Amino acid sequence: MRILKLFQGAGGDCARIPSIVSAPDGRVYAFANNRVATERDDAAETGILVSVRSPEGSWSPARTAAGHPGWSYMIGSAVTDRVTGRVMCLFKKIAVVDHEFHKAYSPEERRRLARLKEERDGMEEGDYVLETIDGVTFTERKILIRPNPAAKGGFLLGRAGFSHGSGAGVTLKHGKYAGRILIPARFSLHEVTDWKDLRTGSSNTVIWSDDHGETFTTGGVVEPGTGEGTLAELPDGRIYYNSRAYFGDGFRRSAWSGDGGESFVSQRAARDLIEPCCNAALLSVPYQDREILLFSNPKSTADRVDMTLSASFDGGGTWQTGKCADHRKAGYSSLAFDEKSGLLFLLYECGLSSSVEEIDVAEMTVEEALES
Numbered sequence: 001m002r003i004l005k006l007f008q009g010a011g012g013d014c015a016r017i018p019s020i021v022s023a024p025d026g027r028v029y030a031f032a033n034n035r036v037a038t039e040r041d042d043a044a045e046t047g048i049l050v051s052v053r054s055p056e057g058s059w060s061p062a063r064t065a066a067g068h069p070g071w072s073y074m075i076g077s078a079v080t081d082r083v084t085g086r087v088m089c090l091f092k093k094i095a096v097v098d099h100e101f102h103k104a105y106s107p108e109e110r111r112r113l114a115r116l117k118e119e120r121d122g123m124e125e126g127d128y129v130l131e132t133i134d135g136v137t138f139t140e141r142k143i144l145i146r147p148n149p150a151a152k153g154g155f156l157l158g159r160a161g162f163s164h165g166s167g168a169g170v171t172l173k174h175g176k177y178a179g180r181i182l183i184p185a186r187f188s189l190h191e192v193t194d195w196k197d198l199r200t201g202s203s204n205t206v207i208w209s210d211d212h213g214e215t216f217t218t219g220g221v222v223e224p225g226t227g228e229g230t231l232a233e234l235p236d237g238r239i240y241y242n243s244r245a246y247f248g249d250g251f252r253r254s255a256w257s258g259d260g261g262e263s264f265v266s267q268r269a270a271r272d273l274i275e276p277c278c279n280a281a282l283l284s285v286p287y288q289d290r291e292i293l294l295f296s297n298p299k300s301t302a303d304r305v306d307m308t309l310s311a312s313f314d315g316g317g318t319w320q321t322g323k324c325a326d327h328r329k330a331g332y333s334s335l336a337f338d339e340k341s342g343l344l345f346l347l348y349e350c351g352l353s354s355s356v357e358e359i360d361v362a363e364m365t366v367e368e369a370l371e372s
Helices: 107-121 195-201
Strands: 002-007 014-022 028-035 046-053 063-066 071-080 087-095 126-132 139-142 144-146 181-188 202-209 215-218 226-233 239-245 251-257 265-274 281-287 290-298 305-312 320-338 343-351 358-364
Touching (some): 002 028, 014 071, 014 358, 071 181, 202 226, 202 239, 281 320, 290 320, 320 358
Parallel strands (some): 046 071
Antiparallel strands (some): 181 202, 202 215, 251 265, 305 320, 320 343
8 A cells, every 4th residue: 555645735725635536548536625724614716636546557737627725626526427437526615705614695795796706706606627639738618407396595505416525436336327427415494594494404315417418407306314425336227325424423325226316215324334523535446356435435434534444245235344544633535546546546645643634545455445
């Protein structure tokens, strides 16, 4: 296993919310948010960082691929369209005038102030993708995400799925929905104003695209009380969804979908997977003559420490503990597998005194990941 530092804030900035994907040509793309002058969620300015690993194995220096002074480019999930080879990183462009919680303005006043900022800067709020085909040129494109009628809306968690803090997306390979881009996301079931509201007002969901990322549709409710999810396709075409939960019991939550993410069933606590209420990552990888699931998170109920890999050989039903990749403080993570090199990539927040001092990447084989 090799561990490299990829992102670290400078001058009071903080790199957070990693997302990593591989491409068919052997490149691997690592993305993160650069929070300007703070590590807090209510950063008044954020940009999108990127580092690209070449097929030969070297990582490019981290650089800001998108951002604008006074605006939040709030990062979402990255995904590779396996049909076209295009890599996309979703984000929400926000004219920052208010806080996610403890809102100072009414929705109408917040929109009026945002409109003034849009006019001043010649920009427009909304959902976007940052996309590339060659790892050199990255372009921004505004996208449409159709909402779920069951959602009730609210800023920032609205009626349409929002993938901030969620795992990387996938291109489905099996069955009726093959070719669909599926991305974990979350939305509001009712207005969310504080952490207690998340237990009933937040739910994970998916956003899916059947036109290679031109438009997206919000899928079904995963389970009220969840947020920041991650998903993988099983060999039979079902979707396994694993969620951060806000119930305070220290367990992740599992659910499954048989219709490409349009609805979810069999919700239950994943009692083999403990958490300190934190984001996690999930990935389907080849192992011997089968596909298995790998999962990464800080494996503790007390603190964000011990970035650990776990494995499931039965489609998410049960889990066994694998390698602890890092015993330091650790936070959000993302997983990718490169078929050309046969390497697994774990991109994760970590540090000695804080879990958000830097973002490192651990490169290993699947066999190494399974070592307990």
